[in-house]
Amino acid sequence: MASTRISKDADVAVVGLGAWGACALWQLAKRGIDVVGVDRYGIANVHGSSHGESRMFRTACLEHPGLVPLARRSGELWGALEAETGTRLLERTGAMLIGPRDGRIAGGALAAAREHGLETELLDAAAMRRRVPAHAALPDDHVGVFEREGGLALPERTIRAAVCAARAAGAVVFDHTRVTGIELVDGGAVVHTALRPLHVDRVVVAAGPWLSQLVPELPLEVVRMPTTWFTPAQPDPRFTLENLPVFMRELDGGDVIWGHGQLADHDELKLGLEDGGRHFRVVDPEGMDRSVSPVDWSVLAGILPRAIPGVGALPSRVTANLYARTPDGQFVLGTLRRDPRIVVAGGCSSHGFKHATGIGEVIADLVQGKPAAFPLGFTDPDRFL
Ligand SMILES: Cc1cc2nc3c(=O)[nH]c(=O)nc-3n(C[C@H](O)[C@H](O)[C@H](O)COP(=O)(O)OP(=O)(O)OC[C@H]3O[C@@H](n4cnc5c(N)ncnc54)[C@H](O)[C@@H]3O)c2cc1C
The missing domain is CATH 3.30.9.10 (D-Amino Acid Oxidase, subunit A, domain 2)
Structure with missing residues (x-):
């Protein structure tokens, strides 16, 4: 803990607006939460995990049986995002x-x-x-x-649509702005960026391949x-x-x-x-x-x-x-036990796109202190510590 906070910029900051962060931003903003999103590159950039025009969507999740309900919910939320933005985001080709x-x-x-x-x-x-x-x-x-029910999800379009829907619901977005550190202070957190510090209550860190730069205890x-x-x-x-x-x-x-x-x-x-x-x-x-x-x-x-x-x-x-x-190939998705002000979402282990919209909803629940709609103990970020 360091300095005391001055005035608040938002309730929540989402660091990283790739597939997972963009969907979290959308879900948080839709709930009327005052949220700011920050990405070090452009929206739908080609530097992380979410570029390349298509991703496989399926609910038959081989990677963990507990992911099936998340994939099903994600399919529903893709439909909601398509309806909200008038954009085709998931081609149900089987x-x-x-x-x-x-x-x-x-x-x-x-x-x-x-x-x-x-x-x-x-x-x-x-x-x-x-x-x-x-x-x-x-x-x-x-x-x-x-x-x-399977098919092709369109990653760049999904990210743009989620950020666009989040902005329409009131989210503020800083792109091309790198987060250089997260400081926990009395009553909240300061997200230090290349632009200026952002004072918030809680931080969602969804920085994809860069997650362990900001949360170094995660073994990614x-x-x-x-x-x-x-x-x-x-x-x-x-x-x-x-x-x-x-x-x-x-x-x-x-x-x-x-x-x-x-x-x-x-x-x-x-x-x-x-x-x-x-x-x-x-x-x-x-x-x-x-x-x-x-x-x-x-x-x-x-x-x-x-x-x-x-x-x-x-x-x-x-x-x-x-x-x-991650060492076990499962996500790290949850609130850090060391400090509940930080929610981490990453370690996608190359099977996370199909869950992006559902993960956005899970993150919004975690931020609001609500139990997740289905058991996700296997994604607990503290399981390796
Ligand atoms: C080649 C490939 C194929 C895949 N195929 C499939 C598939 O068919 N089906 C499937 O379900 N999954 C698939 N996956 C996995 C899926 O693409 C990922 O799970 C998903 O894209 C992860 O998104 P993310 O938001 O966690 O990461 P990213 O999209 O990488 O987003 C992280 C964001 O954080 C930002 N960031 C990082 N550090 C900072 C910082 N310090 N400050 C501010 N911003 C920061 C980055 O700029 C980036 O935009 C595949 C992955 C790959 C690589």
């Missing part, structure tokens, strides 16, 4: 989880569907090859789990995860979004690829490799070189000719994304 029947991806989806009564369709390899010909090389003992690693697009060798109806809905596919040997067909007016398919701790590098988000090199795409380019024949051998576009990884 989502496919593919691989060995008892494997991590298809097996995990089936387990989540069983436990939570999700509506899914199980397709054997022959049915999969007919339904999604881009997966024609699927081995006979692999299956596909189709979730009709920052991982560089490339996003890659490929153009078909020749025009091919197998690769339209309609014919190749968003998928995750586990290959024999354990690698997992993900992606989707061409968006309207795009030639490119998005195809990527899941981390699994095997191929991607841990980096320093301040010092890293953001230009891409073959290290970013060569493993994937070696896998694709066997997995999805017909796409070009080299990517047509590559960008470097970052995400924060």
Whole structure:
């Protein structure tokens, strides 16, 4: 604790307006809370975890059974944000989880569907090859789990829409303004920024890959995860979004690829490799070189000719994304026990976009001291301390 506070700028500050912070800003402002949001870069920037035009949305959450209700609620809130802003933010094309029947991806989806009564369709390899010909090389003992409610969420549009809706509800936003520290003072907190200090009651820290710079006790690693697009060798109806809905596919040997067909007016398919701790590098988000090199795409380019024949051998576009990884792969979402004035939201471990709108609501509940609508003990930020 340091100096006594002078006058208040807002009730709450949200530090970081990526997917999670933007949705928190929206939910807080909608509740009539006097809130200010700060981001060191522009709104919907290309520096953190939330750029790259699309993200998979599904409620069959393999990563933790407790995430299923959060994903369902997020789907509802996406609808609310779409209605409020008149913008299409989630394309419900359905989502496919593919691989060995008892494997991590298809097996995990089936387990989540069983436990939570999700509506899914199980397709054997022959049915999969007919339904999604881009997966024609699927081995006979692999299956596909189709979730009709799944689809593609549009990250940049979602962030812009949430910030726009928050502003319309009274939120104040400082972009291109870096938060340099959070100081706890009598009766509140001071958020020090490159512009000026902001005096508030409570702080939400949703700084994505930079979270542990502001909350150093959190054991987060920052991982560089490339996003890659490929153009078909020749025009091919197998690769339209309609014919190749968003998928995750586990290959024999354990690698997992993900992606989707061409968006309207795009030639490119998005195809990527899941981390699994095997191929991607841990980096320093301040010092890293953001230009891409073959290290970013060569493993994937070696896998694709066997997995999805017909796409070009080299990517047509590559960008470097970052995400924060926790030791157990679950989020850090909650109030810090050392000081309830600070709510942290991060450690997305590369599966957090689909939950962004629901997490915004959870954060607003935490700020207001309300219990979360569903049990989220597994995201307690103090579990590592
Ligand atoms: C390549 C890739 C693919 C993915 N695919 C999927 C998917 O298909 N489905 C899915 O559900 N999830 C997916 N994820 C995960 C998902 O994208 C993330 O969980 C989500 O985007 C996390 O958002 P965030 O708000 O926590 O972080 P970010 O979007 O990085 O936001 C953090 C913000 O904090 C700001 N900031 C940082 N430090 C400061 C500071 N000191 N002062 C002020 N502002 C600061 C940054 O500028 C940034 O805007 C993927 C992730 C990656 C990297």
